[in-house]
Amino acid sequence: MRVLGIETSCDETGIAIYDSKLGILINNIYSQINTHSKYGGVVPELAARSHNENIISLIKDALLKTHSSKNNINGIAYTAGPGLVGSLLVGASIAKSLAYAWNIPIITINHMEGHLLSPMLNNNKLSFPFLALLISGKHTQLIIANDIGNYNLLGESLDDAVGEVFDKIAVALGLKYPGGVSLSMLANHGFSNKYIFPKPLINKPNLMFSFSGLKTSVINTIYSLSNIDYQDKANIARSFEDTIIEILVNKCAKAINVSKLKRLVIAGGVSANNKLRFHLHNMISKKQGILFYPKKELCTDNGVMIAYAGLLHLKNGKYNNLETSIKPDWQIYSINYN
Ligand code: KG4
Ligand code: ZN
Numbered sequence: 001m002r003v004l005g006i007e008t009s010c011d012e013t014g015i016a017i018y019d020s021k022l023g024i025l026i027n028n029i030y031s032q033i034n035t036h037s038k039y040g041g042v043v044p045e046l047a048a049r050s051h052n053e054n055i056i057s058l059i060k061d062a063l064l065k066t067h068s069s070k071n072n073i074n075g076i077a078y079t080a081g082p083g084l085v086g087s088l089l090v091g092a093s094i095a096k097s098l099a100y101a102w103n104i105p106i107i108t109i110n111h112m113e114g115h116l117l118s119p120m121l122n123n124n125k126l127s128f129p130f131l132a133l134l135i136s137g138k139h140t141q142l143i144i145a146n147d148i149g150n151y152n153l154l155g156e157s158l159d160d161a162v163g164e165v166f167d168k169i170a171v172a173l174g175l176k177y178p179g180g181v182s183l184s185m186l187a188n189h190g191f192s193n194k195y196i197f198p199k200p201l202i203n204k205p206n207l208m209f210s211f212s213g214l215k216t217s218v219i220n221t222i223y224s225l226s227n228i229d230y231q232d233k234a235n236i237a238r239s240f241e242d243t244i245i246e247i248l249v250n251k252c253a254k255a256i257n258v259s260k261l262k263r264l265v266i267a268g269g270v271s272a273n274n275k276l277r278f279h280l281h282n283m284i285s286k287k288q289g290i291l292f293y294p295k296k297e298l299c300t301d302n303g304v305m306i307a308y309a310g311l312l313h314l315k316n317g318k319y320n321n322l323e324t325s326i327k328p329d330w331q332i333y334s335i336n337y338n
Helices: 033-039 044-065 085-102 111-121 162-172 180-187 212-224 230-259 274-286 304-315
Strands: 002-007 012-019 023-031 075-081 106-110 130-135 140-147 150-156 263-267 290-292
Touching (some): 106 111, 111 140, 230 274
16 A cells, blocks of 8 residues: 655645555655744745645655556545644645545545654554653643544643744744754753753643743743853753753653553654653663654654555545545544544
8 A cells, every 4th residue: 555645734845655565665855944944933824835836846756756656556645734724725735636636535634643653664563552742843742542543632731832942942042943953952062950940830740731931931041141152052951951851751750650551652843852762761661661752854744654644544444535624723632533
């Protein structure tokens, strides 16, 4: 079975083809970072236009390079949500047009489910049920994954998402958007415990998160320092990163205790963070559990995770008709194909 995956939820146009026997055939990504970085965040109107400009050539290239066509593609999976309305509509329209022209099934994929399943692409030991920490630019959620398409929410952020906090602090430190990676690299040059930042909700027994107080405290510290130099910035970045990792590790440990699940997946852009991987691995090893994460290049948005999720749903006989639309606020725990 072969599935074409189309990802256009935010600022990456991702086109991929996944084959059940051969694996990833192609992973085409056009990143709009240069378009948006001067604004310090994604401009929805520009994002939709850019998807529209680039998507056809990415699809043509993917089909050509993998010798794929309507004759050997069994389904088209596209991100139906959550995401930006204009961006989602570009992917949905192309996906539906192709599915109509080729007369093949269409599969609507929840973007966060794409992230959640992506560690399965490189770990055959990962099986259901498992715990998942989804950490991206817009989401921070602890999920129990019971089966494909069957998820329960254990906890989530009451305010900012982890990636969003990384990005906003990075901007305050003068780093380019999206600043998660560069902030983490800067933190490598800083000393721990030079600054003490709040850890909201860390002592609460529940599995909810709150990051806006931490974000404000870090940004206020940055702006309070006159003549801030490179070492100050690195020390702040280090204390911030240590703090947010401590919170995430603490809540994951609680989730493992509550759920009794020993397999933990981290997915979404922030799962690329090496220090987070290291500390979560240490925590879960002490509990005789295993940590799973996607390959580095599949942590941030891509079409592979959408094609792969589409293939799993298609194998289960779950697909949609052409009247399907986008769902900009679609929650992973309300996926329902029945
Ligand atoms: O999943 P993703 O590509 O997009 C959304 O679905 O939101 O996640 C992007 C987020 C950005 O906030 C980016 O700064 C963050 O992931 N990110 C990181 C790292 N790599 C990407 N944050 C911390 N450390 C990293 N190494
Ligand atoms: Zn994402």
